[in-house]
Amino acid sequence: MFISKLGMLRSVAFGGFFALLAACGGSSDIGTSSGDGSSTSSSGAPGGTPTSQQVVVLMRGLRGELQLSAGGQTFSINTNGYVPLRNLPLGELTGAIGAFPDQQQCLFTETQMLTSPLDSETVAVIECDDLLTLTGKILQPGTETPLPGAVVTVRGYTDSAEPVTLVSDTVGDDGIYLLDDILLIGFSRMTLTIEHPDYELFSLPISDSPSELYQDKNYTPTDPANSATFSPTEDQALTLGTVEIDLPSNSLRTKSGEIPTGMVTVRTSPLDASFAPELLPGAYLNSEDEALESFGAASVRFFLGDEELVFAENAAATIRFPIAVRAQGSAPASEQAYYFDRESGYWVAAGMAAISGTADYELTADRSTVWGVFSSYPTVNIKGCVRDMNGNPVKDTLIITQGQSYIGRLLDYTDKYGTYSVRARTNSTVFLYARSDVASQTFSVTTETADVIRSSCLVVDPNTTTITLTWGENPADIDSHLYGPNGSGGNFHIYYAAKQTTVNNTTVYLDVDDVTSYGPEVITIPRFPSAGTYRFYTHLFSGSSNMFASPTRIALFTGRVEYVYFVTEAPGTTGTRCWHVFDIEVDDALTPTVVEQSKYVSDTFCSGNAN
Structure with missing residues (x-):
C-alpha cells in the first residue's frame, strides 16, 4: 500500500505548463521549451525546425534504480541530481514513474521554472523517500500470549497540517501486526498508537527518520484497574478504586451522535507515574512541545460494547484521582489540567485542576481518554552514543531520560551513527537508559543549565x-x-x-x-x-x-x-x-x-x- 501526500504524483504531463495545469484541476504538470533550440534536442541544423525535445528531471533521495516512461521511451535512472530525458517527441507528453527501489516510494513533487545545468528552463522534480515497515506482536501484560483485536495505527505530522493516518492494522489471533509501506517523506514527527477496548491506551513517538527500514518490535498495553457498568440515561456518582466520577445523565454519545442504548462500561485506572513513567501515553509533551512534569493522572474511558463513546456538546464529567505519591506534600493546589489527544500525540491543556480534600485532584473532563495534571519545565540536552557489545554503533534505539528528582520522562532515537540528543530537566537528577527490543544499564546524570556531553557510550544487547x-x-x-x-x-x-x-x-x-x-x-x-x-x-x-x-x-x-x-x-x-x-x-x-x-x-x- 502506497500513501501519497497531496501534490505528489506518480505521473505528470510534460508541455503546456500553465494551460495544462489549469485543465488538470491542480495536478502537477511539467512544461518544456519546444522551439528555440536552447532547451530542446534538434536533429536538424542549428536554427532549423526542431524534431525532438528534452526534459530534465531533478532526482532527490534515490537509492537504487528507477524506471521512468515518457514519449514511448523508458529511461533507467540510478543517480540523484539533474538527469536529461533526450530525443522525446515534440508536443505534450505524459511522464510516468514505473518501478523504483524496494522500501522506497518515488513521486513527482513539483515543477520548477529554473535554468538547469542541462539547458532546460523547466525541471521535473522527483523525490524518493524511504518506506518503513513495522511489525511484531501485541502481547497481553506480563505474558507472551497474543492480544487479538488490538488496533495499531501510525500517524504522521507536519508543522502546519492536520495529522495524517498513514497505516492501521487490526491484530489477529496470532498477535502479529504488520504496518508496511509507511511513507516517511515530509513528516517532522510520527507516533504509534495501540487501542483495545479492554486495555489502556498506548501511544509512543517513533522515529520519523529511521535508519533501519524494517523493524520488528513487541508492545504490551496495560490492564485497566477497574471497570463498572451503568445506565447512561441516569445521573451517576461512580467510585472505582481511587478514581471517582460524577457524570450527568445523557452526557455520552455514540460516534454517530446517538444516545447510547443499553448499559455503558467505564474503565478507569489511576496512573501514578511515580512508579512507572511509561504508564502514561505519549512523550510528556504538550502541543507547544514543552516538557511536562506529572502530579497525577487517571484513565477514564467509556464504551458501548467495543465502541468508545464521546461526550455530547457542552457535556462533561467531574473526575477525581489521587495525587502522585512522589508529589504528595509538594503538589500545587491548582495546576493546569491536560488530556491526551491520540490524534496529535500531545497532551492538550483543558482548564485547571484543583486539590480536593487532601490527596486528590479534581477536574472537569469532556472526553473519553487519559487525564492528568502537569506543569512545564525548561530543559537541556544530554548527548551521547550507543554501541553494541562489539563496539558497533546502534541505530534506531529509544533513549529515555527519567526524572529522579521529578516525575517525567523524555525520549529520543539514535541516528545511523548511533548518536542521540535527548532532553532532560535543568538543574535536576535524571536516569538515562536505552530501551527498545534491546536494553542498557541505567545511569544517574546530574544536569545544570548547559548541555551534558557523555564521554562513554551506552552499551546495548538484544x-x-x-x-x-x-x-x-x-x-x-x-x-x-x-x-x-x-x-x-x-x-x-x-x-x-x-x-x-x-x-x-x-x-x-x-x-x-x-x-x-x-x-x-x-x-x-x-x-x-x-x-x-x-x-x-x-x-x-x-x-x-x-x-x-x-x-x-x-x-x-x-x-x-x-x-x-x-x-x-x-x-x-x-x-x-x-x-x-x-x-x-x-x-x-x-x-x-x-x-x-x-x-x-x-x-x-x-x-x-x-x-
Whole structure:
C-alpha cells in the first residue's frame, strides 16, 4: 500500500505548463521549451525546425534504480541530481514513474521554472523517500500470549497540517501486526498508537527518520484497574478504586451522535507515574512541545460494547484521582489540567485542576481518554552514543531520560551513527537508559543549565535483562537481591553490598541503589553468563510500613517481553521481610523462561547467607 501526500504524483504531463495545469484541476504538470533550440534536442541544423525535445528531471533521495516512461521511451535512472530525458517527441507528453527501489516510494513533487545545468528552463522534480515497515506482536501484560483485536495505527505530522493516518492494522489471533509501506517523506514527527477496548491506551513517538527500514518490535498495553457498568440515561456518582466520577445523565454519545442504548462500561485506572513513567501515553509533551512534569493522572474511558463513546456538546464529567505519591506534600493546589489527544500525540491543556480534600485532584473532563495534571519545565540536552557489545554503533534505539528528582520522562532515537540528543530537566537528577527490543544499564546524570556531553557510550544487547524495583514513600528503603550461577558450582549474589560481579566475562550490575523512598533500583544482566536458575527477591530494609501497602512494583524485561509483578500479600504474623518474586530458568542455549514465585520466604534469602 502506497500513501501519497497531496501534490505528489506518480505521473505528470510534460508541455503546456500553465494551460495544462489549469485543465488538470491542480495536478502537477511539467512544461518544456519546444522551439528555440536552447532547451530542446534538434536533429536538424542549428536554427532549423526542431524534431525532438528534452526534459530534465531533478532526482532527490534515490537509492537504487528507477524506471521512468515518457514519449514511448523508458529511461533507467540510478543517480540523484539533474538527469536529461533526450530525443522525446515534440508536443505534450505524459511522464510516468514505473518501478523504483524496494522500501522506497518515488513521486513527482513539483515543477520548477529554473535554468538547469542541462539547458532546460523547466525541471521535473522527483523525490524518493524511504518506506518503513513495522511489525511484531501485541502481547497481553506480563505474558507472551497474543492480544487479538488490538488496533495499531501510525500517524504522521507536519508543522502546519492536520495529522495524517498513514497505516492501521487490526491484530489477529496470532498477535502479529504488520504496518508496511509507511511513507516517511515530509513528516517532522510520527507516533504509534495501540487501542483495545479492554486495555489502556498506548501511544509512543517513533522515529520519523529511521535508519533501519524494517523493524520488528513487541508492545504490551496495560490492564485497566477497574471497570463498572451503568445506565447512561441516569445521573451517576461512580467510585472505582481511587478514581471517582460524577457524570450527568445523557452526557455520552455514540460516534454517530446517538444516545447510547443499553448499559455503558467505564474503565478507569489511576496512573501514578511515580512508579512507572511509561504508564502514561505519549512523550510528556504538550502541543507547544514543552516538557511536562506529572502530579497525577487517571484513565477514564467509556464504551458501548467495543465502541468508545464521546461526550455530547457542552457535556462533561467531574473526575477525581489521587495525587502522585512522589508529589504528595509538594503538589500545587491548582495546576493546569491536560488530556491526551491520540490524534496529535500531545497532551492538550483543558482548564485547571484543583486539590480536593487532601490527596486528590479534581477536574472537569469532556472526553473519553487519559487525564492528568502537569506543569512545564525548561530543559537541556544530554548527548551521547550507543554501541553494541562489539563496539558497533546502534541505530534506531529509544533513549529515555527519567526524572529522579521529578516525575517525567523524555525520549529520543539514535541516528545511523548511533548518536542521540535527548532532553532532560535543568538543574535536576535524571536516569538515562536505552530501551527498545534491546536494553542498557541505567545511569544517574546530574544536569545544570548547559548541555551534558557523555564521554562513554551506552552499551546495548538484544539479550539484555533488566529488573526495575520501585515503591512508595514508606517504607523508605526496599532492596533488590539477585542470585545466579557463578560458573564454578556456587551462586553470585547482587545486592547493595555487592553491586557487581563478573561471570564468564559478563558483568552483572546493580546500576542504581535508592535508599530514600520510591526507587528505582535497577539490576542489569547484559546477557546470561551461564545456564542455571536466577532468583530474584525484594527485602524491606527500613520503614514502618510494609511492601504490600507501599505498593512495591517489579518490572522484569527479558526475551523481548516485559513482566510486571507486585507484592500481593501483607507479611502477616511470620515477621519475614523477604519476598521471592520470580525465578528465571536459563537453559544450555541461554534461553530464559520466567517462573513466578510471589511468596514470602525466610529472611535468610535476603541477607546474603543463602547459596
